[in-house]
Amino acid sequence: MGKGRAACCDKSKVKKGAWSCEEDLRLITFIQKHGHQNWRSLPKQAGLLRCGKSCRLRWINYLRPDLKRGNFTPQEEDTIIKLHQSFGNKWSKIASHLPGRTDNEIKNVWNTHLKKRQLIHSEAKLDDSSCAYNSPSSTSVLSHANTIIHEKEEAKRSCSSSYNINASSSSLSNLSQVEIISSPKIVDMDWIFQFNEEPNNYLELTRVLPDDGIIEIPLESCDHVDIWDMLDIMDPPLQTGQWT
DNA sequence: AAGTGTTCCAACCGCCTTTAG
DNA sequence: CCTAAAGGCGGTTGGAACACT
Numbered sequence A: 001m002g003k004g005r006a007a008c009c010d011k012s013k014v015k016k017g018a019w020s021c022e023e024d025l026r027l028i029t030f031i032q033k034h035g036h037q038n039w040r041s042l043p044k045q046a047g048l049l050r051c052g053k054s055c056r057l058r059w060i061n062y063l064r065p066d067l068k069r070g071n072f073t074p075q076e077e078d079t080i081i082k083l084h085q086s087f088g089n090k091w092s093k094i095a096s097h098l099p100g101r102t103d104n105e106i107k108n109v110w111n112t113h114l115k116k117r118q119l120i121h122s123e124a125k126l127d128d129s130s131c132a133y134n135s136p137s138s139t140s141v142l143s144h145a146n147t148i149i150h151e152k153e154e155a156k157r158s159c160s161s162s163y164n165i166n167a168s169s170s171s172l173s174n175l176s177q178v179e180i181i182s183s184p185k186i187v188d189m190d191w192i193f194q195f196n197e198e199p200n201n202y203l204e205l206t207r208v209l210p211d212d213g214i215i216e217i218p219l220e221s222c223d224h225v226d227i228w229d230m231l232d233i234m235d236p237p238l239q240t241g242q243w244t
Numbered sequence B: 001a002a003g004t005g006t007t008c009c010a011a012c013c014g015c016c017t018t019t020a021g
Numbered sequence C: 001c002c003t004a005a006a007g008g009c010g011g012t013t014g015g016a017a018c019a020c021t
Helices: A021-034 A042-046 A052-063 A074-087 A091-095 A103-130 A138-159 A170-174 A227-234
Strands: A177-180 A190-196 A202-209 A213-218
Touching (some): A021 A052, A052 A103, A074 A091, A074 A103, A091 A103
Antiparallel strands (some): A177 A190
16 A cells, blocks of 8 residues: 555546536436445446546435425525534534435535525624614514525526536437336336437436336427426425435 | 626535444 | 545535626
8 A cells, every 4th residue: 555545536537527417327327226335436337437436426416316406495594594503514414404405505505695694694683782773673674684685596596407418419329228227215216218319319208107107208309408307297205315 | 799707506625534354 | 453445524616607897
């Protein structure tokens, strides 16, 4: 062994940056078939030019099927604020109280929205307490301001799609069909991802149901498709903890 | 329309902890 | 018990998208 800590992977041979659709599907397929006993060896076995850590992060923060993929609700945000008061920046601890949410996601929401809001709150409270003529409506003004902030953020976020597949990518052509078979733990979760090359390369998602046979959901032939919107339509309600 | 500033979040980095031999 | 490998965590950043001028 050399001096110091060995690098987790050969940085010169791994791909970095945003994950492609093909990489995501490779990772999902591999984990559904074989699980993730060893993250370090997983990329090689799955045919991914990625660092094991990167695969783990991608799976945990984005691909795990039990993740909630919508915006945070005001209740969730309140929970984060309360938990942050007790735990501080222990994001994984906070995440353990919010099923379907990741530590990374919570950290981002805190840093981008909640921290600011908390600041406004504390400033407002300071103004409140220092004001000789303490208005009886100050609390309701504060909560109204809070609602407005939340609504604005909500509206802003709902406009942006979180994930796009470039279905016309030429790199998909050698992945003509990826069959996703459920692990014994996952009931009612059989998928076939199929890439049709004619007429204009499109992604077809097929769900195999135990009794009803096959439902085919062809996607529009377009360049960008939101995979999670599609999955949300078809997803059976997943029990929490299935993928942990 | 173009340039610049700001916001947001996915992904990376490096340290710490846990586990296996 | 010791050591190295692997996993987990929190801080930070790159760059895309959006807002403003």
